[in-house]
Amino acid sequence: MAMILTRNSIETAPFLQEMIETTTNLYRHGWDERNGGNISYLLNQYEVIPYLDVTKVIRTIPMNFDASALAGKYFIVTGSGKYFKNVKQDPASNLGVIRISEDGRSYEILWGFENGGVATSELPTHLMNHMTRLSVDKNHRVIMHCHATNLIAMSFTHILKEEEFTKTLWEMCTECLVVFPEGVGIIPWIVPGTNEIGEATAEKMEHVRLVLWPHHGIFGAGNTMDETFGLIETAEKAAEVYTIVCAQGGKKQTISDEQLQALAEAFKVVPRPGILNI
Numbered sequence: 001m002a003m004i005l006t007r008n009s010i011e012t013a014p015f016l017q018e019m020i021e022t023t024t025n026l027y028r029h030g031w032d033e034r035n036g037g038n039i040s041y042l043l044n045q046y047e048v049i050p051y052l053d054v055t056k057v058i059r060t061i062p063m064n065f066d067a068s069a070l071a072g073k074y075f076i077v078t079g080s081g082k083y084f085k086n087v088k089q090d091p092a093s094n095l096g097v098i099r100i101s102e103d104g105r106s107y108e109i110l111w112g113f114e115n116g117g118v119a120t121s122e123l124p125t126h127l128m129n130h131m132t133r134l135s136v137d138k139n140h141r142v143i144m145h146c147h148a149t150n151l152i153a154m155s156f157t158h159i160l161k162e163e164e165f166t167k168t169l170w171e172m173c174t175e176c177l178v179v180f181p182e183g184v185g186i187i188p189w190i191v192p193g194t195n196e197i198g199e200a201t202a203e204k205m206e207h208v209r210l211v212l213w214p215h216h217g218i219f220g221a222g223n224t225m226d227e228t229f230g231l232i233e234t235a236e237k238a239a240e241v242y243t244i245v246c247a248q249g250g251k252k253q254t255i256s257d258e259q260l261q262a263l264a265e266a267f268k269v270v271p272r273p274g275i276l277n278i
């Protein structure tokens with residue numbers, strides 16, 4: 001007698017629920033207007049198999065860069081041109097589960113992207129970032145991009161030197177140095193959706209988990225969805241405080257370098273060199 005393998009509905013998969021909750025929360029913050037923002041979440045095969053027949057490929061989509069370092073890996077990804085606002089009501093159109101092909105030159109759609117959809121146009125940046133982060137952190141899993149309002153605003157008003165930008169964020173909320181001691185990476189303005197912006201971002205991601213795209217938004221990386229979302233939230237909160245501090249007439253006092261150093265020692269983090277004058 002043939003065994004009939006029953007699968008759980010993918011709607012109940014924890015990774016799908018996390019994607020729905022996170023896109024909804026990002027939208028609520030006002031950081032993902034229209035089709036702004038994108039997320040990719042690296043999945044283990046054992047997480048996917050209870051919900052999907054991974055031998056059934058719906059479509060194969062070519063890519064014009066080499067992602068062979070991720071061959072066979074699974075991701076749940078937001079869709080190109082899709083709105084975070086709509087993910088909750090229609091996950092199967094707005095999200096997709098993909099697997100990188102063996103030669104790293106295409107991805108296979110295993111679920112979602114209904115009605116001819118494809119993965120986010122920022123997939124090159126996402127996959128390049130995943131490759132870089134995995135090379136320095138084997139527990140890495142999430143890449144998240146959004147249009148965090150105050151960080152974008154700061155890219156017009158603040159000097160775009162990484163050390164100075166990072167120092168300002170560290171000063172604006174005591175938690176910042178503890179949450180991102182390695183600081184923020186900043187790339188030049190580059191046309192989005194290109195391999196060029198992906199390569200520039202991934203280069204930064206070797207040393208940082210936050211990369212600012214001036215006049216556009218922020219990329220965050222992390223081991224979990226909560227951690228990545230929290231990282232972006234923390235930087236954006238500091239940028240919001242900076243906005244308010246400037247509106248109130250600027251700093252009259254701040255957290256001193258000695259105090260930031262004491263904070264780092266108390267929380268056992270190493271501040272990026274070249275920022276604190278100790």
Ligand SMILES: [Zn+2]
Pocket residue numbers: 036037145146147192216217
């Ligand atoms: Zn964007």
